Amino acid sequence: xxxxxxxxxxxxWRVRIALNLKGVAAxxxxxxxxxxxxxxxxxxxxxxxxxxxxxxxxxxxxxTQSLAICExxxxxxxxxxxxxxxxxxxxxxxxxxxxxxxxIHPVQNLKVQERxxxxxxxxxxxxxxARWVIQExxxxxxxxLADGSGPFCFGTAPTLADLCLVPxxxxxxxxxxxxxxxxxxxxxxxxxxxxxxxxxxxxxRQPDAE
Amino acid sequence: xxxxxxxxxxxxWRVRIALNLKGVAAxxxxxxxxxxxxxxxxxxxxxxxxxxxxxxxxxxxxxTQSLAICExxxxxxxxxxxxxxxxxxxxxxxxxxxxxxxxIHPVQNLKVQERxxxxxxxxxxxxxxARWVIQExxxxxxxxLADGSGPFCFGTAPTLADLCLVPxxxxxxxxxxxxxxxxxxxxxxxxxxxxxxxxxxxxxRQPDAE
Numbered sequence: 001x002x003x004x005x006x007x008x009x010x011x012x013w014r015v016r017i018a019l020n021l022k023g024v025a026a027x028x029x030x031x032x033x034x035x036x037x038x039x040x041x042x043x044x045x046x047x048x049x050x051x052x053x054x055x056x057x058x059x060x061x062x063x064t065q066s067l068a069i070c071e072x073x074x075x076x077x078x079x080x081x082x083x084x085x086x087x088x089x090x091x092x093x094x095x096x097x098x099x100x101x102x103x104i105h106p107v108q109n110l111k112v113q114e115r116x117x118x119x120x121x122x123x124x125x126x127x128x129x130a131r132w133v134i135q136e137x138x139x140x141x142x143x144x145l146a147d148g149s150g151p152f153c154f155g156t157a158p159t160l161a162d163l164c165l166v167p168x169x170x171x172x173x174x175x176x177x178x179x180x181x182x183x184x185x186x187x188x189x190x191x192x193x194x195x196x197x198x199x200x201x202x203x204x205r206q207p208d209a210e
Numbered sequence: 211x212x213x214x215x216x217x218x219x220x221x222x223w224r225v226r227i228a229l230n231l232k233g234v235a236a237x238x239x240x241x242x243x244x245x246x247x248x249x250x251x252x253x254x255x256x257x258x259x260x261x262x263x264x265x266x267x268x269x270x271x272x273x274t275q276s277l278a279i280c281e282x283x284x285x286x287x288x289x290x291x292x293x294x295x296x297x298x299x300x301x302x303x304x305x306x307x308x309x310x311x312x313x314i315h316p317v318q319n320l321k322v323q324e325r326x327x328x329x330x331x332x333x334x335x336x337x338x339x340a341r342w343v344i345q346e347x348x349x350x351x352x353x354x355l356a357d358g359s360g361p362f363c364f365g366t367a368p369t370l371a372d373l374c375l376v377p378x379x380x381x382x383x384x385x386x387x388x389x390x391x392x393x394x395x396x397x398x399x400x401x402x403x404x405x406x407x408x409x410x411x412x413x414x415r416q417p418d419a420e
Contacts (some may be wrong), residue, residue, distance in 0.1 A: 062355070063301045065308040072301035091273045092283035098275040099259055102312045112317060115339070119331055124318035126271055129325070143258035144274070 002027045002056040004046060009033060010105055011066040011165035012053040016206075017163045018070045020197030023078040026055075030208035035111055041143050067101055070160055082160040096144050096161040100168050104137035108171070131174040138172060138182055141165070145184045151191035153184075158192055160183035166192050169204070212237045212258060212266040220245060220315055221276040222263040224417075228280045230407030232287040236265075239366040240418035243320055254420035277311055280370055304363050306354050310378050314347035318381070329346035335380040340385040347393055348382060351375070353395040361401035363394075368382045368402055376402050380413070 003019065003026045005012030019026050031052055038050045047054040047064050053057060053064045057071075063069050074082045081092045106112070108130040116126050145153055153161035160210060166176035169189050192198040203209055213229065213236045215222030224246040229236050241247035241262055257264040257274050265282075273279050276306070284292045293300045301369045326336050355363055359397045363371035379399050382389060389396060402408045413419055 048350040049313065050350075051313070060300065063298070063305055065305040067312075068305035068308055069299050071304055072297055075297040075300065087282055087285040088271065088273070090285065091278050094281055095273055095275040097277035098278055098311075101308075102275070102277075102316050103259065103261070103317075106312050107316055107322060115342070116329075119326075119335055119339075120334070121329055121331075125329055131330075132325070137259075139257040140260075 002029050004029045004031060004043070004054040004056065006031055006038075006051045007203040007209045009052045010171055011101070013167040013170075013201055014066045014101075015053045015055070015069050015073075016164045016201035017158075017198055018073050018082060018199055021080060021082070021158065022073055024077055024098065026075045028087060028207070030206070032208070037132075051166070062120065067160070069099060070163065074160075082158075082163065084157065084159060085154075088177075089154065092144075092148075093159045093161050094154060096141060099137065099141055099144065099163045100164040104168055105171075106132055108133040108175070125145065127175055129152065130171075132171045132184055134168065134175055135177045136190070138168065138179070138185060139210065142182045142185050145188075150184060150187050153188045158198070160190050162188055162198075165189065166198060211268060212239050213266040214239045214241060214253070214261045214266065216243045216248075217413040219262045219289045220381055223261045223377040223411055224276045224311075224354070224373045224415065225265070225279050225283075225378070226411035227368075227393070227408055228292060228370075230410055231290060231292070231368065232345060233284055234283060234287055234414075235347055237332075238417070242418070246351075271343070277370070280373065284370075290367065292368075292373065294334050294367065294369060295364075299364065303369045303371050305417040306351060306363060307374045309347065309351055309354065314344055314378055317382075318343040318385070337385055340381075341387055344378065344382045345383055345387045348378065348387065348395060351376070351394050352392045355398075360394060360397050361400045368405065368408070372398055373406075374403050375399065376408060 003015055005028060031043055038052055044050055047060055049064060050170045053066055063072055070082060083093055113126050116129060148154060152158050153165060165185060168190055213225055215238060241253055248262055254260055256272055259274060263276055265279045281291060281364055293303055323336050326339060358364060362368050364377060375395060375398055
């Protein structure tokens with residue numbers, strides 16, 4: 001199978017971690033988002049949303065959306081679980097992941113930044129926009145974890161929540177967010193980055209890193 | 211259990227459909243988004259994201275994020291299924307739902323519109339922004355269904371994909387999108403709206419409708 005991605009796409013990064021955690025081998029095809037590679041006509045045939053990631057399996061079929069790919073990996077390769085526990089706990093993990101995947105990442109990504117500039121919004125305001133979205137979103141995420149225990153987002157092993165958190169914290173730093181008070185999130189990140197499947201998925205470890 | 215929502219929130223609407231399809235009874239608490247009810251301090255204790263929906267169960271525990279709530283309902287009340295079929299088909303259904311829930315709805319919702327206005331973007335440009343996000347997103351959704359059969363998004367019964375589609379089409383019309391060429395989406399909407407669980411979940415059927 002082939003994972004279509006980009007080294008700094010936080011959504012593709014989630015899937016790289018999931019593949020690594022589950023020990024599933026994949027080829028990687030990289031599409032340079034800042035050069036518009038995701039809008040090339042050949043890629044639009046793979047993913048009509050012109051976004052990464054997309055997972056192309058051996059019969060040519062394609063699955064889009066990072067969380068749908070992770071859920072498929074979870075169903076086909078259940079061990080180790082990304083959604084451990086009983087149904088309520090699984091719901092909490094998904095809710096945390098979606099708080100990032102729906103309400104932070106798409107509202108501050110490259111496409112939105114480009115559209116803001118087209119409306120005459122200044123570079124400084126675009127950076128402020130991204131910082132606002134991420135800061136507010138991550139503070140809510142910290143509160144979502146308030147009643148649980150670590151070191152990971154939901155206990156003693158990484159879950160789908162951590163897969164979404166680690167890349168989003170990287171983006172938060174790019175935009176100058178204040179993170180020092182988000183103790184639970186930072187502790188989870190530290191625990192994740194000590195694990196080889198997370199370290200190997202980092203942007204600077206990808207062949208297309210600049 | 212109590213579903214915290216708002217009649218015109220497309221995310222809360224998805225959960226209303228899911229509850230109706232599965233025959234699960236819930237009380238409804240409404241928070242007026244245009245009057246800032248979702249930012250009231252009492253509600254922030256329920257959902258730190260200050261968004262609807264949130265599902266409060268009888269022990270006081272809360273689950274946020276519409277798709278996490280739907281997945282929890284699917285696991286606890288599997289019949290009729292929102293994610294029928296084998297793992298790949300379930301992945302395709304989730305990907306379609308996420309294409310709306312991540313890449314359309316949060317990028318055009320009330321919060322983003324308010325932030326655009328705060329940057330000096332005109333009302334006409336805000337409407338144009340929402341139209342752009344929804345139009346481009348739904349055209350990709352139409353293509354995601356190109357290789358399947360209807361009348362619903364994925365076959366002969368409604369799924370999680372249809373739960374997301376129907377509210378988003380309602381929003382598309384509010385913002386003046388061109389929909390007539392999206393034949394598969396419109397056929398799925400027609401099939402859904404003929405079903406009582408969808409009809410009863412519509413905004414104009416809610417007690418807080420204006």
